[in-house]
Structures are given as C-alpha cells and as structure tokens.
Amino acid sequence: MGNKSSSSASGDWDDSASTIVADAVTKEHDLRIKGYSVTKGIGVGKSIISSSFRVAGHTWGIRYYPDGENTDCADWISLFLKLIPPDPTDDETVVRAKFKFSLLDQDGNPVIAHVKCTENAKSFSASSSWGFPKFIKRNGDFEGSNCLKDDSFRIRCEVTVLTEGIAKRSREKSMTNKKFVTVPPSKLNKELRGILWAGAVTDVTFDVGGEMFTAHRNVLAARSPVFKAELFGSMMEKTSSRVQIDDMETNVFRAMLHFIYTDSIPIMDMEDRITMAQHLLVAADRYDLKRLKLICEDKLCNHINNRNVAETLVLAEQHGCKGLKKAGFAFLMSHGNLKAAMATEGYDHLKHSCPALLDELISKIAP
Numbered sequence: 001m002g003n004k005s006s007s008s009a010s011g012d013w014d015d016s017a018s019t020i021v022a023d024a025v026t027k028e029h030d031l032r033i034k035g036y037s038v039t040k041g042i043g044v045g046k047s048i049i050s051s052s053f054r055v056a057g058h059t060w061g062i063r064y065y066p067d068g069e070n071t072d073c074a075d076w077i078s079l080f081l082k083l084i085p086p087d088p089t090d091d092e093t094v095v096r097a098k099f100k101f102s103l104l105d106q107d108g109n110p111v112i113a114h115v116k117c118t119e120n121a122k123s124f125s126a127s128s129s130w131g132f133p134k135f136i137k138r139n140g141d142f143e144g145s146n147c148l149k150d151d152s153f154r155i156r157c158e159v160t161v162l163t164e165g166i167a168k169r170s171r172e173k174s175m176t177n178k179k180f181v182t183v184p185p186s187k188l189n190k191e192l193r194g195i196l197w198a199g200a201v202t203d204v205t206f207d208v209g210g211e212m213f214t215a216h217r218n219v220l221a222a223r224s225p226v227f228k229a230e231l232f233g234s235m236m237e238k239t240s241s242r243v244q245i246d247d248m249e250t251n252v253f254r255a256m257l258h259f260i261y262t263d264s265i266p267i268m269d270m271e272d273r274i275t276m277a278q279h280l281l282v283a284a285d286r287y288d289l290k291r292l293k294l295i296c297e298d299k300l301c302n303h304i305n306n307r308n309v310a311e312t313l314v315l316a317e318q319h320g321c322k323g324l325k326k327a328g329f330a331f332l333m334s335h336g337n338l339k340a341a342m343a344t345e346g347y348d349h350l351k352h353s354c355p356a357l358l359d360e361l362i363s364k365i366a367p
C-alpha cells in the first residue's frame with residue numbers, strides 16, 4: 001500500500017478521472033526509381049537513399065539496395081526505413097514506428113503480392129534501420145512484371161509513428177498547462193566528442209600503427225577498468241605520456257575512443273558496420289567495455305548468414321558471448337543452413353580452432 005497524505009486547499013486536484021491516450025501518426029511517401037538498370041550492379045550491401053520526408057516531427061529516408069542488403073539476398077531488391085536525426089551521432093533518441101512497403105502498379109495501386117509490413121513496432125535510432133532484405137526477387141517476380149516500365153518503378157512506404165501515451169484528466173480544477181520553460185536535449189555526448197577530436201588539454205597519447213591519438217586519462221579510466229589499471233595502476237603506462245597499442249587497427253581504436261567519449265558508435269555503411277562490429281567486440285572484450293561488447297554482439301546476432309556463421313561462432317566462443325553463440329546455433333539448426341555452412345572455409349577454421357564447440361553443436365542437432 002502506498003502512503004496517503006491530506007490535500008491542501010490551494011493548488012490541488014479535486015477527485016478526478018483520467019484517460020491514457022495512445023496516439024499514432026501515419027503518413028505515406030512514394031519513391032520512384034528511374035533508371036533501374038543503371039542502379040543494378042552497384043554491389044551487394046550498397047544502397048541509395050531517398051529524399052527525406054517528415055512523419056510525426058521526425059525525418060525519415062528509404063534505403064534502396066538494388067543488389068540486396070547482404071549476400072543471402074543478392075538476387076533480391078532490399079528496402080529499409082531509416083530514421084535521420086538532426087545529430088547523426090545521437091544514438092539516444094529512439095522512435096517507435098511500424099511501416100509497410102508496397103510495390104505499385106502503373107495506376108499507382110499496391111500490388112497485393114508484393115506488400116510487406118511489420119507486425120510490431122520497431123525501435124529506430126541513428127545507428128539502426130529496419131526493413132526487408134528480400135522485398136522482391138529481381139528476375140521473374142519483378143523484371144518480368146508490368147510494374148517495371150521504361151526502366152522505372154514506384155515504391156510506397158507507409159510509416160506509422162507511435163507517440164507516447166499521455167494521461168489526461170477528465171475533471172480537474174482550472175490550472176494552466178502553459179509551458180514556460182523549454183529544456184533542450186542533452187548535448188553532452190556531442191560536446192565530449194568535440195573535446196576528444198580537438199585534442200583539448202589531453203594528457204596521454206596512443207600510438208596505434210604509427211597514428212597518434214590523444215585522450216584524457218580520467219575519462220578513459222572512468223569508462224574502462226582496464227585503462228584505469230594501465231594508466232593509474234602499477235603498470236608502466238602510469239608515468240608514460242605515450243602508450244603503444246598493438247594488435248588493433250587504427251579505425252577500430254578510433255571507433256572505440258568515439259564510444260568511450262560519446263557512448264555511441266560512429267555512423268558507417270552497413271557492410272562496414274558488420275566488419276567493425278566484429279573488431280569492436282574484440283576490442284571491447286580487451287578493455288572490459290561491457291555495453292559496447294553487448295551492442296556489437298546484438299548487431300552480429302542480426303546479421304548471421306551461411307558464409308559467416310562459423311567464424312561468428314568462433315568469435316563468440318573466444319570472447320564469451322553467450323547470446324551470439326545461441327544465435328549461431330539457432331541459425332545452423334534451421335533447415336538447410338548447416339549443410340551450406342559446412343562448405344565454407346570458416347567451418348574448417350571452426351573444426352580446428354574450437355573442436356569442443358563443434359561437439360556441442362553436434363550434440364544439439366543429434367536425434
């Protein structure tokens with residue numbers, strides 16, 4: 001039971017009723033692809049983004065992958081919806097939305113066989129996008145249809161943004177709801193990023209493959225217990241102003257520093273994001289950056305395919321990623337995936353580097 005207190009005569013509510021109003025805003029955006037044959041061949045994982053459009057106060061764009069978003073859908077056209085925040089590094093702003101993509105016929109009507117929509121709302125942020133890797137197969141389904149005319153076709157995207165539920169009082173005293181003060185969103189991550197790359201009042205330099213990075217000992221120590229031990233413990237880096245970093249690429253170290261200062265990952269292409277997630281996971285494990293490690297693990301869980309599942313399982317085993325390991329096993333236990341994965345070089349690497357992992361897999365799929 002909660003505490004019950006008496007009310008004063010001034011400024012309190014009378015007995016009242018309230019209603020929670022869950023609101024949503026829906027808007028459509030039509031995208032025309034002119035010169036379809038020219039867009040083909042730009043490469044798997046390469047996309048073209050549409051002009052931006054606004055829904056419920058947020059800016060959105062459509063990513064069109066003419067050669068598929070990944071190798072598993074190289075014969076398909078992929079479509080993804082992307083949130084475009086004012087600050088591309090702002091990964092804290094999350095918008096919940098449902099969406100639907102429809103291929104349109106020459107009269108502008110959706111082709112029922114080629115309409116795909118989400119069942120549940122998805123969480124969009126600066127670093128995440130959602131869509132359909134296998135929206136429509138190019139040969140036969142699409143290129144032989146009358147939807148493609150004069151090397152042109154149209155897609156309709158319907159976006160429904162879910163706004164926060166608002167509790168409204170039904171009976172209340174006359175009190176003003178006018179807002180006198182507007183509190184701006186935090187810019188701390190942007191400001192800290194500026195301090196990092198401006199090199200302001202830094203006190204330690206890292207040599208990574210011959211490239212120098214300056215930083216602040218206290219920030220690094222606050223974020224990473226490993227850096228704390230190296231920079232303030234009994235190890236030699238305590239008195240040294242220059243620290244040598246081995247076995248890490250410069251772009252990975254740069255991305256890790258960006259995360260340490262901003263708690264977000266730099267924006268990059270989809271293909272680069274997957275490779276970076278693999279390397280950043282290793283770096284996060286090395287420096288005990290738990291949240292970064294989980295972010296990378298989650299990203300990799302969503303991009304497992306026949307070509308990378310074996311090496312993904314090795315990575316999960318070597319760095320104690322239980323969720324990623326479960327995702328890899330679940331993928332291999334799906335129909336036909338194990339046979340395809342066994343034909344890859346990654347599977348041979350798995351057999352030699354992690355034989356116990358292979359035994360565990362066999363025990364799960366054995367009748």
